[in-house]
Amino acid sequence: MTLNTFGFYAGWEARFHNGLRRWEYPPVNDTADSNPQTREELEALIIRLRKQLHEFEVAQGENRYREIFERSADAILIIDDDTFVDCNQATVDMLGYGDKEELLRSHPSQLSPEKQPDGRSSFEKANEMIATAFERGSHRFEWYHQRADDSVFPVEVLLTPLAREGRPLLHTVWRDITERKHLELELRQAQKMEAMGKLTGGIAHDFNNLLVAVLGYAELLSLELPEESPLLEYAEQISLAGNRAASLVAQLLAFSRKQMLQPRVLDLHVVLRNLEKMLVPLLGEDIQFVQHFHSEPLLIKADEGQLEQVVVNLASNARDAMVEGGILVLETHRVCIDGQRAGEKTNLEHGNYAVLSVADTGEGIPTDHLVRIFDPFFTTRDMEQGTGLGLSTVHGIVKQSGGDITVRSEVGKGTIFKIYIPLTDEQPVPEAEAPRAEEKTDRRATEVVLLVEDEAGVSRLVENVLGRAGYQVFVATNGVEALELVEALDLKPNLLLTDVIMPRMGGPELARRLQEKMPDLKVLFSSGYTDSALINRGALENGVELIQKPFVPRVLLKRMRKVLEN
Structure with a gap:
């Protein structure tokens, strides 16, 4: 925008963001103002025009900022002490409030949980972050906010102190980083699994060679001893310990996806029906076992023994979660994943998948445990009750089979595991009679x-x-x-x-x-x-x-x- 004077005419040229230009003239109240006759009158007019030009530029700048403010995908708030002065629509949507007025009436403390993930009080930590922003001129950090429905989610915050009419204000920008956190978690998990895979792969060879000798000589000893020998029990205990060690190595290799699989074409429904005789006594009489199968066969390519281990491990965990009885439901269906992730947090390629849901009505899993549930050796049980490898083994088997597994849980209501395995167009080959x-x-x-x-x-x-x-x-x-x-x-x-x-x-x-x-x-x-x-x-x-x-x-x-x- 430029001021233009030519002869006795004065005005300004307005240039808009779309490239259009036009001349603007100030309103005049009398002939003297519009037609200055002396140098003094002209200078007075120019001063007035410059003042109006400044006011116009300020108004234009505020309009441009307001447009950016409202159209931003990030949440933007203006805070005066402990009061919200203004916010954009993205803030309302992100926090799940009904409208802007409702949000502005709330107190800043209502938008954060009582404690942050590091265990510190949100109130105490927020004051520290604000002080840092005023000291440095701005401050960027991660924070956990709370929506209107009390759900908690992670954001990246940028605090920038401002001054208006002598009062300090805080210009606050939030960016929802839920997806970023999910990807970071997946990366850490992948790195962890890779490291554990290298470790277990390295020790498996030497350990398995040792077990060949332990199990082999225990069996030879059993064959040499008479049936009435008291030493026979010792040989049997050696064999049991060796087999447990072999099973532990197999589980380590399973969760690190380094085990040997023997995949073949299977009908998922046939596998589940064959397991029913094992699952019913495993669950006990106080747990109702229900199966709902898809109307058509679901053909997958997987290792049958490993797939059975997945189902048995999940059923066993469900049983332990339903100490006073309950319902275990196995349900199957098919889904086409085409980039929408089928409503779940999976990392699957596009294609058709068989989905096996294992749902229980047990005690549920706390949120802070869910993020670690597939970690090797993570368990909430006593050391005598488990190694913490059950779910990590399940995760490894499913991943090595080209699938994925998700979990949703609510404390006091139950847990649902969903297993995705790619469908195949191949047909099952009848098993040959054992030679x-x-x-x-x-x-x-x-x-x-x-x-x-x-x-x-x-x-x-x-x-x-x-x-x-x-x-x-x-x-x-x-x-x-x-x-x-x-x-x-x-x-x-x-x-x-x-x-x-x-x-x-x-x-x-x-x-x-x-x-x-x-x-x-x-x-x-x-x-x-x-x-x-x-x-x-x-x-x-x-x-x-x-x-x-x-x-x-x-x-x-x-x-x-x-x-x-x-």
Whole structure:
């Protein structure tokens, strides 16, 4: 906007935000004002015009600010001491009030919970933040506010002190960061799971090798002892402890998504119906068990055993939450996720999903526990009642199956878990009848076995077990040594039983070289590593036979017989 004087005419040029321009002239009350005749009259007119120009510019600036103020997506409030002077519509919407007047009548203390997440009083901390803003000129920080319905949500706050007519005011801007907090939580969870995955993957191999020896020798000891021996119970207790340790390793690998899955096409409804006989006695007589299934089959691709573990873990938790009885409901339906997140906080790709809801009428889960519910080792039970791995295992299995899991809970009313698993267009393949080779037999083996294992304890045990079963066993500690042994003795083994990952040369490369010379050689891999490590070495390709450590002698012998006679 510019002041223009030309001759005895004076006015201003108004330039608007849309580019239009026009001349404005001040209102005149008499001829003398509009037609100054002397220099003094002209100067007086110019002074008056400049004053009006300033007033016009101030008004225009306030109009522009008011437009920004009202159209902002962030909440903006003006606070005078402990009174709200003004706010925009975004503030009203964010806090869930009926209108602006209702909000302005409230007291600032009504908009915050009694305490902030760090445990400090909101009143005390707010005064500290305001003092910092006046000291620094502005202050940005995170805060938790309370809506009209008493729900609490996180915001980022920018406090800027202002002065109007000599009074200090606070210009306050809030930005709802609920989504940001959700993403930050997911990132921390992903980082935590990755770290735990690396840890568990690293220890699983060594731990599983140790368990092979513990479980194996416990079983051999049981076979050698007479039934009336008091030492038999000791051997059984060793086996029980070893199996519990193996289960713990499996759970660690499950929540870190490093376990080996054997997915196949399943009808979710068939899996749930098969579990009913187990769930009813698990829940007990004081809990009503209800199932509502989708009208059509829901075909998914998952590991049946792991999926059963998910349902059993959730049902077990529901039972513990309903100490005085209640209702457990399993419900299925299908959903198409197309970017709307299906109304839940999931991170799924677009597509069709089977949804399994597990709802109970138990005591519910406190809000501060919900954010940690899938953390490994987090539990509210006594140490004797659980490891804190149940829900983290469920989370890991679902995630590794390509799905997601959500939870909603209200204290005193109950909890609902929802499991999303991708639907598949593939059809189930009928299970083949179990081969007769796995049936118990007293026939002694006569085949030649080349055993390649770099862990001495495992190697000694397996050599002992195979020798007792009648196999002729040759032992090497790595692939290179095995090739040298075959060459030196001109061996023609019927079966290569080899670890996958070994120094100098691993099992897959050894098998490839031997089968080039002996195409009929049968191969059975064994490993205590996780599936990701085995995939990288080609040990999980289609048609490859693999026995996962830890195993016990009877399982190993049955698996070997199956491979030899397949």
